[in-house]
Each structure stands twice: as C-alpha cells, then as structure tokens.
Amino acid sequence: MNNSSDSSAEHEAYSHLRSCYSNEGHFNYTFHLSRDPTFLYVNNPKCGCTTVKASINRWYAAYHGIALEFRSMADIHNRNSNPLLTPNRLGAEAGHFILSDSAVFRFTVLREPVSRLASAYASKLAWDSSERQNLNQAAGRPVGAPLPFEEFTALIHADTKLRDMNEHWRLQRHQTAAGSINFDFICLQETLAADLITLRDRLFPGLSLGIFEARDHFPGNRSASAEIVGSISPGTLALIKKAYAEDFVFYQSVRAERAKRAAPA
16 A cells, blocks of 8 residues: 555544544544653543543643643643643644554553443433433433433433433443554553553653542542442343443453453463
C-alpha cells in the first residue's frame, strides 16, 4: 500500500472513530493527548476517571513546570483549562497520533461492569437529574418519573440505544474505542492506585508527585454504588449480564492477560 492509500485509510478510520461518539464535543472530551511525553488516555466515566484526569494533568504540569491547582470538580473536568490536549487542539495530526503513531503510549481504565453500572445509576439516575430526564424522554416515559434501578436495567436490556446513549453507562468497549485502538496498558478500577503509579513512573520518570484522589479532596463525588450492588436480584443481574455481555468478556480478558503476565515463569 502506498503513502496515499495509507493516508486515506487512516483518514477513514479516524472518521469512523469520531462517529462512535455522540458529537464532536463528546469525542474531544474523551481523548486526552500529550506530545511530551507522547501518550493518549481515553476517558472511561465511572472508572475513577476524575482521579485519573486530575493525576495525569498534575503530573504533566509538574513535569513541565506549569502551575496547576484544582479548586473544584469542575476544574478537573474543564478541558479548556487542562494542559493535556484535546484532538481538535492537536489539529491535523490527531488522527495519526491516536490511531497509528508507534511512539504514542495508549492507556485507559476498565471497571467490573456491574459495579460501574450501579455507580452510574447512583450518581446520574437515582435523582431528578438531566440524565434521568433525557433517558425517560428517550424511553417514552414521563420526563419527571422516578426510575428504580430494576426498571432502568430492564430498559437498557431491551434497547441498546438507551444502553449506549450516555457515556456513564454505555458499553465500556464502545466508550474506550477498544475495537479501533491498540492499548499498551489497561488499568483496572480495583488496582487503580498501583496502576496509576506504574503509569506515572513509565511516563514521567523521576517524578514523585502522588495521586490526586478526587474522592478525598471532594467527598461529594462518592456514590452509593456498593449498596445498590448488594441489593441486586438474580433476575436483574441476569439482565445486566445480557445487556453488557461484551463488557464482561472484555473485562475478563484484560484480567486474564494481566494475571498471565504476573505469573512466574
């Protein structure tokens, strides 16, 4: 294949990648890029994402001698004030950087599917939020109607469009673009602290700045997901496993690969 056809294929693949997100804003919000050091983080909500974003932005800032302070959760999520780049800020080279550049270290975070779904429900749907109103409207329900967890599970099991309409509970495999991106490292929620230190030492050698644990700095960010997980009925659990079958396979394959690498020769 010549350079022209290579470029055309890459452009087509990048266009497809962008189309997998609800709009250009969602796409740019999801991808965090750094030229020095060269890495890509794909944001996966409800997987310690606030802690991850805060930590890697602080490490990048410290590495480059930039002053950076987070006074609120909004500061962490405001991409315009973060030093890490969005694809549109990187410009024309973004497609090659995200998909093809061999120098780029690519990583994301996964979470066990049931606990992630429970966390998404607790923080976004257990109260009269805009997310719940939007979901109710999309499902043909009264906009202000309460939405018990069991009914929410039944809705997303019956309709994949409802399952994938919001980044907080869509398939993790879709949210992280796992079908398009070859990740060098996939963190797991249950080992996030150790995984983040591994990333820091890999990307910012010599840097001793610790993890910015968002839940400690902003306690209001904690959700009641553990209580929801503990009360899930067998029938509801069966629906979740069917609705998120791809994610269960994805998550288990990552765990199995990591266990294989950690096993003694």
